[in-house]
Amino acid sequence: MSAAPIDLPRWADTALVPLVSVAAALLVAGLVVIGIGENPLEATALLLRGALGSAEGIGFTLYYTTNFIFTGLAVAVAFHAGLFNIGGEGQATVAGIFAALACTALSAMPGFLSVAGFLAAPIAILAAAAGGAAYAFVPGWLQAKRGSHVVITTIMLNFVAATLIVYLLREVIGKVGSMQPETPDFPPQAVLAPMHQLLAPLGLKLPATPLNSAFLLALMALVAVWLLIWRTRLGYAIRTVGANPRAAAYAGISPAAVTMVAMAISGALAGGLAVNEALGVQHRLVLDFTAGYGFVGIAVALMGRGHPVGVGLAALLFGVLYQGGAELSFDKPTITRDMVVVIGGVLILFAGALDGLFRKLVALALGRGGPG
Amino acid sequence: MDWLQTLAVVLDSMVRLSIPLICAAMAGLWSEKAGVVDIGLEGKMLVAAFAAAVAAYASGSAWVGLGAGILASVALALLHGFAAITWRGNQIVSGVAVNMLAAGLSVVLGNAWYGQGGRTPSLEGAARFGELTLPFARWAREHVPVLGLFYDEVVSGHAAPAYLAILCVLATALMLKRTRFGLRIRAVGENPAAVDTAGISVAGLRYAAVAICGLLCGLGGTYLAVAQSAGFLPQMTAGRGFIALAAVIFANWRPWPALGACLLFGLLDAVAIRLQGVSLPGIGLVPVEAIQALPYLMTIILLAGFIGKATPPKASGIPYVKER
Numbered sequence: 001m002s003a004a005p006i007d008l009p010r011w012a013d014t015a016l017v018p019l020v021s022v023a024a025a026l027l028v029a030g031l032v033v034i035g036i037g038e039n040p041l042e043a044t045a046l047l048l049r050g051a052l053g054s055a056e057g058i059g060f061t062l063y064y065t066t067n068f069i070f071t072g073l074a075v076a077v078a079f080h081a082g083l084f085n086i087g088g089e090g091q092a093t094v095a096g097i098f099a100a101l102a103c104t105a106l107s108a109m110p111g112f113l114s115v116a117g118f119l120a121a122p123i124a125i126l127a128a129a130a131g132g133a134a135y136a137f138v139p140g141w142l143q144a145k146r147g148s149h150v151v152i153t154t155i156m157l158n159f160v161a162a163t164l165i166v167y168l169l170r171e172v173i174g175k176v177g178s179m180q181p182e183t184p185d186f187p188p189q190a191v192l193a194p195m196h197q198l199l200a201p202l203g204l205k206l207p208a209t210p211l212n213s214a215f216l217l218a219l220m221a222l223v224a225v226w227l228l229i230w231r232t233r234l235g236y237a238i239r240t241v242g243a244n245p246r247a248a249a250y251a252g253i254s255p256a257a258v259t260m261v262a263m264a265i266s267g268a269l270a271g272g273l274a275v276n277e278a279l280g281v282q283h284r285l286v287l288d289f290t291a292g293y294g295f296v297g298i299a300v301a302l303m304g305r306g307h308p309v310g311v312g313l314a315a316l317l318f319g320v321l322y323q324g325g326a327e328l329s330f331d332k333p334t335i336t337r338d339m340v341v342v343i344g345g346v347l348i349l350f351a352g353a354l355d356g357l358f359r360k361l362v363a364l365a366l367g368r369g370g371p372g
Numbered sequence: 373m374d375w376l377q378t379l380a381v382v383l384d385s386m387v388r389l390s391i392p393l394i395c396a397a398m399a400g401l402w403s404e405k406a407g408v409v410d411i412g413l414e415g416k417m418l419v420a421a422f423a424a425a426v427a428a429y430a431s432g433s434a435w436v437g438l439g440a441g442i443l444a445s446v447a448l449a450l451l452h453g454f455a456a457i458t459w460r461g462n463q464i465v466s467g468v469a470v471n472m473l474a475a476g477l478s479v480v481l482g483n484a485w486y487g488q489g490g491r492t493p494s495l496e497g498a499a500r501f502g503e504l505t506l507p508f509a510r511w512a513r514e515h516v517p518v519l520g521l522f523y524d525e526v527v528s529g530h531a532a533p534a535y536l537a538i539l540c541v542l543a544t545a546l547m548l549k550r551t552r553f554g555l556r557i558r559a560v561g562e563n564p565a566a567v568d569t570a571g572i573s574v575a576g577l578r579y580a581a582v583a584i585c586g587l588l589c590g591l592g593g594t595y596l597a598v599a600q601s602a603g604f605l606p607q608m609t610a611g612r613g614f615i616a617l618a619a620v621i622f623a624n625w626r627p628w629p630a631l632g633a634c635l636l637f638g639l640l641d642a643v644a645i646r647l648q649g650v651s652l653p654g655i656g657l658v659p660v661e662a663i664q665a666l667p668y669l670m671t672i673i674l675l676a677g678f679i680g681k682a683t684p685p686k687a688s689g690i691p692y693v694k695e696r
């Protein structure tokens with residue numbers, strides 16, 4: 001086996017290798033479906049019909065896609081700086097807490113809401129972004145200044161956030177008299193408009209789905225991240241530090257500063273998950289709203305090769321799998337939606353850890369095996 | 373003597389809660405000492421718990437369950453090894469994959485086979501590890517003051533895998549420190565090139581370490597499902613693999629201090645359970661979440677170098693590439 005880098009044409013590297021690993025991951029999922037005694041082709045047909053077969057299905061699919069765009073971008077931005085942010089779950093949790101605090105404060109100011117209610121939603125969104133950014137800045141700072149590795153700190157902080165939200169929902173910001181761990185409803189001015197209401201004036205009649213204007217924010221985030229990484233000075237600094245921190249330092253870029261800034265941006269993007277879930281759908285903060293989306297974001301970023309176009313497509317794939325998986329589990333109770341978690345795990349393995357193997361396979365298939 | 377009884381009960385529950393942590397921490401120690409970072413301890417324990425519960429239910433024997441748990445966990449460990457050692461993939465990425473795979477697969481298969489939302493049917497009789505009473509435990513409780521009570525309550529009365537786990541700590545400490553194999557494992561984690569130069573296979577040693585890591589996670593997971601509980605519940609490891617990882621870091625990658633850290637984290641857990649809903653004078657209702665978050669916070673503070681210093685093996689996380 002050769003340690004030399006495998007030369008692949010650009011199109012193969014950016015498109016073919018991810019496609020092959022996705023196909024292989026879906027194949028593995030198909031084998032699991034066969035293993036539990038169901039027909040994978042029938043399951044695929046049901047899944048696709050559930051996700052894309054109706055306007056309602058598409059609405060749900062895009063709602064899930066929104067979550068994956070945010071968490072995928074969060075992981076991708078950190079990747080560009082050579083950082084592995086596994087803390088999306090924790091950052092989104094803290095973002096939700098900040099958004100809830102902002103909404104609580106806004107509820108206490110009915111005068112402000114009646115005069116400048118249009119500012120409430122932007123304030124809540126900014127609070128979420130700030131919460132996520134702050135909670136990611138901490139591990140960034142710890143790595144840059146104290147030398148503790150971002151991976152371990154973000155894992156630990158995920159658990160700290162999980163206990164923090166339990167405490168806050170029970171003791172501090174929880175709804176009085178409710179047995180559920182949840183906050184009171186957010187003020188109506190602070191929540192995001194559902195898409196079916198937003199598009200109604202344009203003559204578009206859409207069924208009511210959780211899809212809301214956070215989806216538009218996610219699309220904007222895709223463009224903004226592309227601009228940031230490839231068209232700005234900061235993006236250049238981030239990519240340079242990611243490629244070679246010592247060369248970056250030699251060129252006058254501070255790896256410490258870039259580490260902290262990149263982590264903060266990554267955390268702010270993870271906060272988008274709270275925007276979609278808490279401000280967009282639930283209109284209050286509930287426990288466990290992150291529901292593993294942060295971890296699937298790792299699969300999305302790896303599959304999308306860290307590029308916004310790839311992240312968008314990968315997020316759409318997972319949106320289809322999530323919505324289709326939910327519909328599928330109605331028809332086939334033996335196939336639960338946890339199947340998507342399996343596919344995510346296999347994809348992370350294939351597109352991330354076993355990338356070398358898949359590059360080698362593609363190279364061999366293209367007749368570029370090379371020596372060794 | 374009432375408070376003595378309470379203390380003994382809390383310590384007993386500390387031991388019970390520590391056992392899975394101890395297994396996973398020793399597992400992590402083997403892997404990391406050999407230079408393979410493993411954040412997939414959680415996933416391996418989960419898969420082991422699932423496989424053990426399934427096999428114990430099907431066969432009616434807890435020991436068959438233990439065998440199945442270890443097999444499943446070792447298989448997952450070797451998958452991590454294949455990605456991290458043979459293909460020099462990112463070890464963190466591979467660990468995340470292992471965790472997700474375990475979380476998803478255990479629920480999907482469990483639900484398909486038993487239709488109880490991922491739970492396995494509850495285990496009874498010989499399908500579960502019973503509590504072993506050590507010799508003289510009852511006698512000592514009646515005839516030896518204080519120590520007898522602690523012997524009976526804390527030391528005696530645990531399931532067989534718990535005693536196996538303690539033996540594993542002893543074996544880990546002795547093997548890593550005193551045997552040629554242990555020396556080589558430590559060397560491959562510090563300076564793989566030197567090991568390679570001596571004509572010893574780096575990949576072989578790392579695979580061995582990863583397999584031992586799988587075995588120990590298998591023991592821990594089996595204890596959870598077949599001894600502590602009577603069956604598998606979705607996500608029943610609940611972060612214990614990560615607390616074990618924290619214990620390894622906290623102990624600076626040494627076996628005996630890792631045992632101490634696991635017991636400490638187990639004690640925190642036991643105290644948190646005990647204080648649930650209890651109101652203390654001066655403090656009021658105890659914020660149990662603060663106690664639960666302590667292991668994680670302590671690890672972060674330690675890693676940041678505010679109390680002592682954590683020094684991982686030099687080559688940990690770095691795939692070995694032969695020079696040419």
